[in-house]
Amino acid sequence: MRFRVSLGLFVAISLLIPRPGSAGEEAAPSLQAKFGSKFVVGVALGGRVPDEYSDVERKLILGQFGSVTPENCMKMTAVQPREGEFHFEEADALVDFAEKNRLQVVGHTLVWAKDERTPAWFFRDGDKPASREKVLERMRTHIRTLVSRYRGRIASWDVVNEVLDDNEPDLRPSSWLSIVGPEFIAEAFACAHEADPGALLLYNDYNVDQPRKREKLIRLIGDLRSKNVPLGAIGIQGHWEVDQVPFKDIEALLVAMKDLRLKVMVSELDLGVVPRGVWWADGGKRRDEIARTDPLAAGCPPDLIDRQAAQYAQLFRLFSDHADVIARVTFWDLHDGRSWLNSFPWKHAEYPLLFDRRASPKPAFQAVMDVKP
Ligand code: 9MR
Numbered sequence: 001m002r003f004r005v006s007l008g009l010f011v012a013i014s015l016l017i018p019r020p021g022s023a024g025e026e027a028a029p030s031l032q033a034k035f036g037s038k039f040v041v042g043v044a045l046g047g048r049v050p051d052e053y054s055d056v057e058r059k060l061i062l063g064q065f066g067s068v069t070p071e072n073c074m075k076m077t078a079v080q081p082r083e084g085e086f087h088f089e090e091a092d093a094l095v096d097f098a099e100k101n102r103l104q105v106v107g108h109t110l111v112w113a114k115d116e117r118t119p120a121w122f123f124r125d126g127d128k129p130a131s132r133e134k135v136l137e138r139m140r141t142h143i144r145t146l147v148s149r150y151r152g153r154i155a156s157w158d159v160v161n162e163v164l165d166d167n168e169p170d171l172r173p174s175s176w177l178s179i180v181g182p183e184f185i186a187e188a189f190a191c192a193h194e195a196d197p198g199a200l201l202l203y204n205d206y207n208v209d210q211p212r213k214r215e216k217l218i219r220l221i222g223d224l225r226s227k228n229v230p231l232g233a234i235g236i237q238g239h240w241e242v243d244q245v246p247f248k249d250i251e252a253l254l255v256a257m258k259d260l261r262l263k264v265m266v267s268e269l270d271l272g273v274v275p276r277g278v279w280w281a282d283g284g285k286r287r288d289e290i291a292r293t294d295p296l297a298a299g300c301p302p303d304l305i306d307r308q309a310a311q312y313a314q315l316f317r318l319f320s321d322h323a324d325v326i327a328r329v330t331f332w333d334l335h336d337g338r339s340w341l342n343s344f345p346w347k348h349a350e351y352p353l354l355f356d357r358r359a360s361p362k363p364a365f366q367a368v369m370d371v372k373p
Helices: 002-016 031-035 055-064 089-100 132-149 175-180 183-195 211-226 247-259 287-291 302-321 363-369
Strands: 040-045 067-070 104-112 156-161 200-205 233-236 239-241 263-272 326-331
Touching: 031 040, 031 302, 031 363, 040 055, 040 104, 067 089, 067 326, 089 104, 104 132, 104 183, 104 263, 132 175, 132 183, 156 183, 175 183, 183 200, 183 211, 200 211, 200 263, 211 247, 233 247, 247 263, 247 302, 263 302, 302 326, 302 363
Parallel strands: 040 067, 040 326, 067 104, 104 156, 156 200, 200 233, 233 263, 239 263, 263 326
Antiparallel strands: none
């Protein structure tokens, strides 16, 4: 309930108050203005703000979006690369920029439950593996330090990221799980809540639209609720691919979350145009060969651009139809040139967003703006 009030207030404020620099200028069509009464439209920022963004890019951020997510600078590997050595310069700059410009901030991410996304020191104690108590204490210190630093300034936090496994077990094998056990999840939420009782706390994951992973998510939610964990909403990442968007499964997930009375944030949206499955096909035997390919280096063909536009529009129709359960939709980066997909799973030109490399709107932007309210 508290979240509804603050979200409503935020939307009202962001729609009514013109942003700095907008006085006297004709307002460009804006995603946040169009969808803001239904859900906040956000963007992830990977560069240091504001200095690593051009004037055109800054204008795009301020003109189109109502919230920002730091793509990397609040991650454990960036914030605390060595025990007790905290780096907040980039994160502070982002929060300051957001506040000056009346943008909400999404904190991302406190515990990323993969070993390769956790600094190695976290699980070591000298030349021995760290004990359960040590890892828990380190986790609490990390969460407390970040969340209390931005208390009242960061509206929502991705507390635990990607704990669900893609294959057989419910929970992904990791040192988090083997050293602490599944209790680290509930502990992380409890600790974040204690540090800022006003922040909305999210569980964030990918592929949870796929039926088997959706069932795992539902079990996880049930388990956390049975322990009175302050779980505020679910982040569904949304790294989908053109021609393979699982519209029906996404809708089924939204309905399932609504039944559970949980809000959803589409937390990392992009629609890649280069199929990624080839990287893992054949058990990865062709990776060397694939790593040398760059199929759309010369540009994205018009028919693909049009299909992307149509599928983005279909997605936003779906989001609008289920706006009662969706609180935010965040694009995973500002424009095609800044997308992580240009280097994942191998280095190649990608075109997954609404704006091109010059930060100009693509047909997908217009298609989304044309969606009937
Ligand atoms: O886009 C991010 C990329 O720049 C980083 O190198 C990578 C590792 O930190 O993380 C990417 O963002 C991920 C996000 O934090 C969590 N969900 C999956 C995203 C794409 O990998």
